[in-house]
Amino acid sequence: VLTQAPSVSVAPGGAAEIVCGGDTFGDSRVHWYQQKAGQAPVLVITSDSGRPSGIPDRFSGSNSGTAATLTINRVEVGDEADYYCQIWDTRSDHGVFGGGTKLTVL
């Protein structure tokens, strides 16, 4: 089970931290998706801290083994979205998503 806070708020220009907690990620890598209202998810961080092509360097990720963090620096109004963490659970051989965190830019 991946646990995320339901919501996070930040002012424009500030930094947002979205946390994903799990019993232990084991050898699974954590991935992060951004989903804006009415749109498909977009991969923004892959394998704990990698940034796919086209994703601004304002987005970064880290993983301590029991908690992963997505950090968004210099937050913009356009970053307002739901953010989901995800792993591939090698024990169950299933994909697993966190419950999602709604980022509000005040």
Next chain:
Amino acid sequence: EQLVESGGQMVQPGRPLRLSCQASGFRISLTTMCWARQGPGKGLEWVSLILPDGRDAKYEDSVKGRFNIVRDNTGNTIYLQMNRLTSDDTGRYFCARAGTGGSFDLWGQGTLVTVSS
């Protein structure tokens, strides 16, 4: 590179439905493909995955035995055959391409399935 889902509609409980996902700009024969879904106002849920050669597939527990994922590499299309549908299966179904490390690096816009009498 694009994924386009189709086949979603309103269907009665217990009835079957088949979803399609047409890929363009890349060959699905080289990649693992999956389906995920999102209930109304809810989060993302992984549903199923199929390996490149189609010989192995995985399913989320609540759909195991009811859903079947297949692929047509020649047609560059994957399908999700859904049987014995219930209201809990209502939602938008997304097709996605598996990337590195177990991620999903390309998503379609989804197709809406509504199970209701």
